[in-house]
Amino acid sequence: MKVLVATEKPFAKAAVDGSRAIVEKAGHELALLEKYTDVEQFFAAVADADALIVRSDKVTADVIAHAKKLKIVVRAGAGYDNLDLAACTAAGVVAMNTPGQNSNAVAELAIGLMIYMSRNQFTPGTGRELKGKTVGIHAYGNVGRLVAMIAKNGFGMNVIAFDPFVPAEKMAADGVKAVGSIEELYAGADFLSLHIPATAETKGSIGYKLVSKMPKGACLVNTARKEVINEAELLEVLAEREDLKYVTDIAAERMAELKEKFGNRVFATPKKQGAETAEANINAGLAAANQICDFFATGNRKFQVNK
Ligand code: NAD
Numbered sequence: 001m002k003v004l005v006a007t008e009k010p011f012a013k014a015a016v017d018g019s020r021a022i023v024e025k026a027g028h029e030l031a032l033l034e035k036y037t038d039v040e041q042f043f044a045a046v047a048d049a050d051a052l053i054v055r056s057d058k059v060t061a062d063v064i065a066h067a068k069k070l071k072i073v074v075r076a077g078a079g080y081d082n083l084d085l086a087a088c089t090a091a092g093v094v095a096m097n098t099p100g101q102n103s104n105a106v107a108e109l110a111i112g113l114m115i116y117m118s119r120n121q122f123t124p125g126t127g128r129e130l131k132g133k134t135v136g137i138h139a140y141g142n143v144g145r146l147v148a149m150i151a152k153n154g155f156g157m158n159v160i161a162f163d164p165f166v167p168a169e170k171m172a173a174d175g176v177k178a179v180g181s182i183e184e185l186y187a188g189a190d191f192l193s194l195h196i197p198a199t200a201e202t203k204g205s206i207g208y209k210l211v212s213k214m215p216k217g218a219c220l221v222n223t224a225r226k227e228v229i230n231e232a233e234l235l236e237v238l239a240e241r242e243d244l245k246y247v248t249d250i251a252a253e254r255m256a257e258l259k260e261k262f263g264n265r266v267f268a269t270p271k272k273q274g275a276e277t278a279e280a281n282i283n284a285g286l287a288a289a290n291q292i293c294d295f296f297a298t299g300n301r302k303f304q305v306n307k
Contacts (some may be wrong), residue, residue, distance in 0.1 A: 001296055002069075002234035003289070004049035006042055008057050010034040011076070012278050015285030019053070022286065026293035033170045035141050039199035046070065051225040051296070053288045056272075059095075061087035068182070071272035072295050072305075077102060077275055078142065079225060081198045085306040094295065098287040100142040102280035106249075110223045111155070113247045113267070117219050121264050128217070130155040131156075136189025137161035138182070140171060143223070148176050151281040163253040188215040191221055207233030214244060223274045238262050249274045250270035252303050254291075 003023050005016065016032065016255045023030040033045040043066040047054060052059070052073040055091035059073055064087040072094045077085055080097045088095040114135075119127035135151045137144040140163035151157040152175055160186040179185045186192060190212060196202045206232030211220060222229065231254045238244055239261065251268035252258055258266045275284070294300040301307075 001050040001071075001259075002031055002048060003028055003051040003053065004033060004045055004291055005053045005285075006033045006036070006045060006057055007053075007055050008034075008036055009055060011055070011285045012281040013290065014278070016287045017284045018282060019289035022289040022293060026297065028293065028296070031291075041195050042066075051292045053062060053285070055284075055290070056082055059083045064088060065240075066094060067091075067093075072096065072292055073176055074098065074288040074291055076108075076288040079197060079224065079303050080183050081227070089306045093306075094301060094304050095306040096288075096291055096295075096301075097305055098284045098291065099303065100178055101287045102275035102277075103142035103146050103284040105277040106143045106223050106274035107150055110143070110147050110221055111223050113223070113249070113269075114153060114219065117158070117221075117245050117267065118246045119266060123264065130157055132158075132193075133190040133271075134158040134160060134188055135191045135193055136164075136184060136185045137176070137178075137195065139163050139197070139224075140176070141167040142192070142232045145174065147193050148174060152176070157191075158172070159306065160185060178234075181215055182210065184222040186210045187215070188213060189218060191219050194220070194222045194224040196224055196228055198227040203227045204230045206230060208234075208237050211237045211244065212241065219245040219247060222246070224250075226250040226252055226307050235252035235261065238265065275296045 020030045035043055046067040050069050050071050055076055059085050070093050074096045078096050078099050083095050085095055135157050137148050140161045148159045152159045159177050161171050161176050162179050162182050171178045206228050231252050246266045248268045251271050257267050
């Protein structure tokens with residue numbers, strides 16, 4: 001089988017070398033398309049691929065249409081909103097992600113962003129400490145849980161969380177308080193760390209109604225996706241509440257306007273950096289290669305997302 005790794009933003013060399021070793025050991029072949037500048041190059045490369053590994057590359061219905069032999073596509077990472085799942089399903093292609101492989105990298109960044117904002121973006125002046133503050137975890141998945149653990153065990157923060165799909169007992173076992181409603185979460189959080197996936201339900205769902213409930217001096221921390229924010233309403237609430245801050249790993253569409261209006265109260269990493277560590281890169285790449293080989297060998301679909 002031919003496994004294509006198509007990455008506009010390449011993996012670390014160790015991830016490519018490791019993936020090649022896994023794929024070849026299983027008797028398959030690895031092809032590489034890196035730093036492509038035109039989607040036509042992607043179309044040509046995928047034409048004879050049986051399996052595809054991507055990072056944030058968009059796997060559209062057009063890509064799927066050019067991939068006549070494709071059986072499986074794996075997004076090396078957690079969020080899979082770059083895959084057209086309906087097109088995959090219609091073409092009989094199994095779509096997977098590699099959950100958990102980059103969670104620690106993202107969690108560490110979320111905490112780093114909290115410190116950066118609490119210390120006024122390292123400009124002169126008096127900052128605040130994380131100790132004793134409350135962090136609200138919006139979605140208690142792989143990243144959310146790690147942020148909770150670092151915040152609680154490393155910084156002595158109180159942790160509250162909201163996730164309708166995770167039992168309160170599981171959070172309680174971690175020393176985390178499950179709150180009954182999303183409104184209660186925002187109302188109690190000095191730092192609100194966002195970890196919801198971008199879905200039809202969550203897109204644009206974080207806006208005035210929730211952010212305006214946050215306590216005085218609170219900070220909204222977004223290492224999830226920009227699409228979950230209602231930007232017009234965020235601008236409105238930041239204008240109304242001069243004490244609130246917004247920090248994000250995924251620059252808003254209206255970032256220039258946010259910076260101009262609110263200066264040091266907002267910050268975006270210059271490019272998405274949550275999963276950009278050598279460790280996460282390697283973990284996710286190798287997991288993708290292993291999942292593909294296992295799928296071809298045993299039919300294992302454990303991480304399928306288009307069921
Ligand atoms: P995960 O799948 O482990 O966890 C997602 C959690 O969201 C689950 O616990 C689920 O129950 C919960 N959830 C789903 N819908 C919800 C809703 N409507 N309300 C509340 N909770 C809901 O994913 P993860 O690894 O923790 O990653 C979370 C998100 O972070 C990803 O979807 C991705 O968009 C983003 N991410 C960003 C980066 C980055 O580089 N900044 C890297 C990895 C992931």
